[in-house]
Amino acid sequence: MNLVADWYSPRPSTLTAALRPLSLAFGTAVALRRALYRAGLKRSVALPVPVVVVGNITVGGSGKTPLVAALIRALVQRGFHPGVVSRGYGRDRVDDAPILVDAHDDPRRVGDEPLLLARAGCIVAVARDRVAAGHALLARHPQCNVIVADDGLQHYRLGRTVEIAVVDAARALGNGWLLPAGPLREPAARLDEVDAVVTLVTDTTRPASMHAHEFTMTLSAGEFVRVASPETTAPASAFLGEGVHAAAGIGDPARFFAQLDALGIRANAHPFPDHHRFTASDLAFAGARAVLMTEKDAVKCEAFADERWWYLPVRAKIDDALVALIEKRIRGPKAA
Numbered sequence: 001m002n003l004v005a006d007w008y009s010p011r012p013s014t015l016t017a018a019l020r021p022l023s024l025a026f027g028t029a030v031a032l033r034r035a036l037y038r039a040g041l042k043r044s045v046a047l048p049v050p051v052v053v054v055g056n057i058t059v060g061g062s063g064k065t066p067l068v069a070a071l072i073r074a075l076v077q078r079g080f081h082p083g084v085v086s087r088g089y090g091r092d093r094v095d096d097a098p099i100l101v102d103a104h105d106d107p108r109r110v111g112d113e114p115l116l117l118a119r120a121g122c123i124v125a126v127a128r129d130r131v132a133a134g135h136a137l138l139a140r141h142p143q144c145n146v147i148v149a150d151d152g153l154q155h156y157r158l159g160r161t162v163e164i165a166v167v168d169a170a171r172a173l174g175n176g177w178l179l180p181a182g183p184l185r186e187p188a189a190r191l192d193e194v195d196a197v198v199t200l201v202t203d204t205t206r207p208a209s210m211h212a213h214e215f216t217m218t219l220s221a222g223e224f225v226r227v228a229s230p231e232t233t234a235p236a237s238a239f240l241g242e243g244v245h246a247a248a249g250i251g252d253p254a255r256f257f258a259q260l261d262a263l264g265i266r267a268n269a270h271p272f273p274d275h276h277r278f279t280a281s282d283l284a285f286a287g288a289r290a291v292l293m294t295e296k297d298a299v300k301c302e303a304f305a306d307e308r309w310w311y312l313p314v315r316a317k318i319d320d321a322l323v324a325l326i327e328k329r330i331r332g333p334k335a336a
Helices: 003-007 014-038 064-077 112-119 130-140 188-192 253-262 320-335
Strands: 051-055 082-086 124-126 146-150 162-168 196-200 214-221 224-226 244-248 268-271 290-294 309-312 314-318
Touching: 003 014, 051 064, 064 082, 064 112, 064 146, 064 162, 064 214, 064 314, 064 320, 082 112, 082 130, 112 124, 112 146, 124 130, 130 146, 162 188, 162 320, 196 320, 244 253, 253 268, 253 309, 314 320
Parallel strands: 051 146, 051 162, 082 124, 082 146, 162 196, 196 214, 244 268, 244 290, 290 309
Antiparallel strands: 214 314, 224 309
């Protein structure tokens, strides 16, 4: 039985119903942890520059990393010198000293999402302790005057100036239960506390408002890029017809497969767990003339990619009003 599918099913399964007592215990632990920070018994640490935290209250992908990349571009255009801190989920950790990510790093060392951001031109540091990552980044890049934390909403040790929660309109908050009976890391009421809710939409239908400061985000795709030789691109029309396979090891593989379907590509879909470490045998699909994947998965496949493997880059489009809100908050009273 697929627990993740059950989280987003309109009808509760026997398994999710059985897990509800554990969800209540998890909720108690979450509430206690927040109370300790609010009481000052556990302390948040403020970095010397403003911090914008981008995260979500659900497990799995909702477009956080494309949003971070879009915010970095927008902040640069407005004269800021931003940097990014991340945990680097799924990476190897011999120790947890902060790492400044290079565009040529091994994703097993720094994580797939931080590597994507570094290749997009972002200054990125990774560590389990995002405060330590921030200090390391600022020591190496003292010109940095704002830090964006990728997936740090629940990392309360890191002080923050702005909180942004991302929600996927297609999956929303699932069945509304906390882990493990549902997908929630924190109660839905947490969205009332953040500075902005950004909803990832895939069509012109605007979801019902959940927050006073709610914005939308869309993802637009470019041409396909050959994994083994990124200078080679191809349009979606090159992958129409039989013999096309698609693999996705992201938080919501169905979103990638639906994106291909919208492009007219009828691929044989192969979902994998989020942050899956691909091997050549994972993608050895019999009779495949092309294997399509996300850019996040492609960075883990470059070392053994063959000529049939392609990735689809995506770019987030965000509301200018969201960037204006962030700029006002990080500039402080002088911006009012």
